Amino acid sequence: MTPARGPRAVRIAAGQGFWGDWLEAPYRQVTGGPVDYLMMDYLAEVTMSILQKQKSRDPSLGYAKDFVSSMERILPIVAERGIKVTANAGGVNPRACAQAVADVARRLKLGGKLRIGVVTGDDLLGRLDGLLARGHELRNLDTGRPLSDVRDRVLAANAYLGARPIVEALRQGADVVITGRVTDTGLTLAPMIHAFDWPPDAWDLLAAGTVAGHTIECGAQCSGGNCLVDWERIPDLANVGYPIVEARADGTFEISKHPGTGGRISVAGVTEQLVYEMGDPAAYITPDCIADFTTIRLEQAGKDRVRVSGVRGKSATDKLKVSVAYFYGYKAVGTLVYSWPDAYAKARAADRVLRRRLESLRLRFEAIHTELVGADATHGRLALEDLAVEGLPEVQLRVGVRSPDRAAVERFTREIAPLILNGPPSVTGFAGGRPKPEEIVAYWPALLDKTMVEPCVEIVEA
Amino acid sequence: MTRRSSKRRVRLVELAHARSGDKGDTANIGLIARKPEYYPLLVNQVTVARVARHFKDMITGHVERFELPNLHALNFLLHGALDGGGTISLKTDAQGKVFSTALLRLVVELPR
Numbered sequence: 001m002t003p004a005r006g007p008r009a010v011r012i013a014a015g016q017g018f019w020g021d022w023l024e025a026p027y028r029q030v031t032g033g034p035v036d037y038l039m040m041d042y043l044a045e046v047t048m049s050i051l052q053k054q055k056s057r058d059p060s061l062g063y064a065k066d067f068v069s070s071m072e073r074i075l076p077i078v079a080e081r082g083i084k085v086t087a088n089a090g091g092v093n094p095r096a097c098a099q100a101v102a103d104v105a106r107r108l109k110l111g112g113k114l115r116i117g118v119v120t121g122d123d124l125l126g127r128l129d130g131l132l133a134r135g136h137e138l139r140n141l142d143t144g145r146p147l148s149d150v151r152d153r154v155l156a157a158n159a160y161l162g163a164r165p166i167v168e169a170l171r172q173g174a175d176v177v178i179t180g181r182v183t184d185t186g187l188t189l190a191p192m193i194h195a196f197d198w199p200p201d202a203w204d205l206l207a208a209g210t211v212a213g214h215t216i217e218c219g220a221q222c223s224g225g226n227c228l229v230d231w232e233r234i235p236d237l238a239n240v241g242y243p244i245v246e247a248r249a250d251g252t253f254e255i256s257k258h259p260g261t262g263g264r265i266s267v268a269g270v271t272e273q274l275v276y277e278m279g280d281p282a283a284y285i286t287p288d289c290i291a292d293f294t295t296i297r298l299e300q301a302g303k304d305r306v307r308v309s310g311v312r313g314k315s316a317t318d319k320l321k322v323s324v325a326y327f328y329g330y331k332a333v334g335t336l337v338y339s340w341p342d343a344y345a346k347a348r349a350a351d352r353v354l355r356r357r358l359e360s361l362r363l364r365f366e367a368i369h370t371e372l373v374g375a376d377a378t379h380g381r382l383a384l385e386d387l388a389v390e391g392l393p394e395v396q397l398r399v400g401v402r403s404p405d406r407a408a409v410e411r412f413t414r415e416i417a418p419l420i421l422n423g424p425p426s427v428t429g430f431a432g433g434r435p436k437p438e439e440i441v442a443y444w445p446a447l448l449d450k451t452m453v454e455p456c457v458e459i460v461e462a
Numbered sequence: 463m464t465r466r467s468s469k470r471r472v473r474l475v476e477l478a479h480a481r482s483g484d485k486g487d488t489a490n491i492g493l494i495a496r497k498p499e500y501y502p503l504l505v506n507q508v509t510v511a512r513v514a515r516h517f518k519d520m521i522t523g524h525v526e527r528f529e530l531p532n533l534h535a536l537n538f539l540l541h542g543a544l545d546g547g548g549t550i551s552l553k554t555d556a557q558g559k560v561f562s563t564a565l566l567r568l569v570v571e572l573p574r
Contacts, residue, residue, distance in 0.1 A: 046549050142486050228479040228562070229496070268479065268494065271533050275492020277483035278537050281528050294530050310532075328550060369545060369552035377554045379564040380520045400552030442550050445486065 009246040009254075010195040012188050012212070016040040016087075017219025019047055019064050025219060025242045026070045030077050032258030035244060037191040038078065040087040041184045041217050042067060048181060049325030049441040051091035052125070052156040062093030063178075068100045071176070072108070075101075078175070079110050085176040086166055086187045092125075092156060094118050094180045098460045101176060105462035114462035117169025119179035121455040124157040124322065124448075131452065138322060138446035147446065153327040155441060159320045159448060162287030163209070164200075165455035166190035172459050181323065183286050185213030188245060196249040207291035207313025208251035210284065214291075215255055215273055215308070216243040222255065222273035223304075224263030229272070236262025241304075252309040254301055265304040283314075287321075287450070290314040320453055324444035329366065330409040332437045333400040334416035335373075337429030344389035346424040347372050347397040353423050354399060357415055363408040371398045396429065402440070409437040469571040477570065478504060480562035487547035488523075488539050489558030491565050495534040504536055505529065507570045513538055516568050520561075538565070 013035040015026035019042040029038055042064040055062030067089030078085060090097040098116045105114045124131065128151070131138065138147035138157075147154070158181035167190045169177045177190075189209035192198065198205045215222050223243045224234040241261025247253040255265050274293060278284070281293035290313060297310035338346040351370045358368065371377035373396035376384055389395075401412045413435045420427050474493075477500045482491040493508060495501040514525040523541025530537060544558055545551040555561070 142488075226481070228481065229494075268496075271494050271535060272479065272481040272492065274533060275490075275494065275530070275535055275537055276481050277485060278490050278492055278528075279485060279539065281530050281537055294532055296532055298533065331550075331552060333552065367545065367552060371554055373554065378560045379567065382516070382520075382564055382567050398554065402550070402552055440549050442546075443486065443548050 009248050010037070010191060011035045012037040012039055012191050012216070012245045012247065014039055014216035014219050014242050014244070016042060017217065017221060018042070018044055019066065021219055023066070023070070027073055028258070028261070029242055030074050030081070030083055032241070032261060035083055038083055038085045039187045039216065040067065040085065040089065041187060042087065042089045043091065043181060045323060045443045046325060046441055048092055048156040048158050048323065051093070052325070055092050060096050063091040063097035063100070064089040067097065068104060071101050072104045075105055075108055075110060075114070079113055084170065084174070084191070086190060087177070088179045088182050088187060090118070090178045090180045092123060092158070092180060094120050094178050098178050101178065102460055102462040111462055114176065115174050116460040116462060117172065117174025117177040118458045118460060119161065119165040119169060119177065119182065119455060121165070121453060122158045122161050122181040124159055125154070128154060128157055131448070136448055136452065138324065138448065141445040141447065147324060147444065150326045150444065154324055155327060156325040157322060159322050159453045160287060161320070161453070161455050162186045163190035163193055164288070165457050167193045168457045169459070170194040172457065174459060184217035185210045185286055186288065188213030188216060189288060192247050201315070203289050203313035203315055204311060205251040206289040208253065208311040209247070210286055210289060210291040210313070211293065211296060211308065211311050212245045212247060212253050214284070215270060216245055218273060218276065219243070220263060221276065222270050223257050223265050224269060227264070227269045227272055229266070229268040234264045238262060251311060252307065255306045255308065257304055265306050267298045267300050267306055270298060270306045285317060287316060289316050318450050319447040320450050322446045322448045324446060325441050326444055328440040328442035329402060329404040330406045330437045331400060331402040331440055332409050332413050332435045333398060334413060334435045335396055335398045335429065336416065336419060336427050337394055337396045338424065339394045339426045339428065340392065342390070343392050343395040343426070344372060344375055346426060347395045349424045350397050350419055350427070351399060354415060354419060358412065361411060363411055364405055365401045365403045365408060367402045369400045372396070373398050406437060413437060468574055470574050471569050472572050473566065474508065474568045474570055475566035477572070478566065480566055482558050482560065482562035484544060484547060484558040487544050488541050489543035489561040491538045491540065491562050493536045493538065493565060498534050501531065501534040503570065503572070508536060508568065512568065513565065516565065517543070520564070
């Protein structure tokens, strides 16, 4: 492995790209070679509402429990090697998450050796009515509607905090920093600000750290996973190496992975990750800065090593993004599989029969959506332009419905199985039984003045 | 296409790769030239109008395009692509993960 030139680089390893990511990754990242920080991202847009629900049932829950199990496995190693951890695993209850990690540390005889930083202040659920009363409308960024439209159905509301409170926790000597809703990129940027003492208005540097964070926040998605370019020849995905940022004080960094691991770090693969979930590339807005992705320079600096430089940034805005989760209604999806001959035509016919029956029952749906999996589910009519549907060996009929009325969705779920005996022939694949109506928790993005949110940092001694 | 044509028609998948994701009801597609010399062709032929026409049966909103010449890439935003998006959507591809490959079906003209 070629070390980055110049003064010592700080190595930040991605250990988790989402809640549910590979359980082996954090352990492999702290044992596979030298790293200074382990960064773990757990929170997707709707995760907070799931956690809020858990907390309402049991006030000691509401965080990513997987994180505690991971820490149990790696704490002795990170303590011995002095690796620091940043994670937004705290969900809606970072203090309880910190307590759980502290308990694990004591059980592992690491009591007195571990400082846990806790970042809170993002949770706005209890403050919503006060904010609305003071004229903060929290209008939906996509639809423009004021939050008051759905206020009585709100389940969670969190501001996205940036890197600063994590930096403060690291300054206070935290070995593990557990946060609620902070940006994915802040978890990577914070160690850089801390290590290099970057000032709050060093916009180009903060933008570089943000680009580094965006590059590794989805874990192996920048090191060969889900990579379209040359995918058949990406080596040893079974043993895929998660990415590591080797950052330097001047804002340049390299993306690498541990030696001997699978996957690939290439310019093409890193580029795929850079454009992932991208809006206006010249204005990637975070609480810390605005990064300009059109200034990024990439070069292959060696095998499985991409060098990133040239990143420019602009001053941060005076707003924070807020994610609100609210109850929307109900949905259910039913599936049946039709076989050759005429699999496609049979599935289409079954869909027509089903829709006629739903209509005659006068059920109220906001949407009924049909897909024929194996033919047009993901590419729609584009797929049918050059597909000989007559020859398909099987097609899965997949019908979904959505409604504010639970009873309508419930009734729909009882209309699938009868088709097996009273609809078109050659049908199978119903072993899973009747589909279950699901509650829909929807996402409401909004903006709030930064001055309305005060991040709080505490230290818990294990 | 005639045999005498000076242009060759190919699918975008031969010239570019792509990755897509979601923000609410909007799908984004990052389209990346496989070789830097293909980038001007993407800029000239994979226009907002063509992409909007390509996806006309799959999206309800408008299309935006941003250029990243530094990465030889274009970024497209397809609004109203995900049946409400995220948890609301009834689509298999509720998060727009494979809109990228649907774009790669587009046919472009390559000089011989």
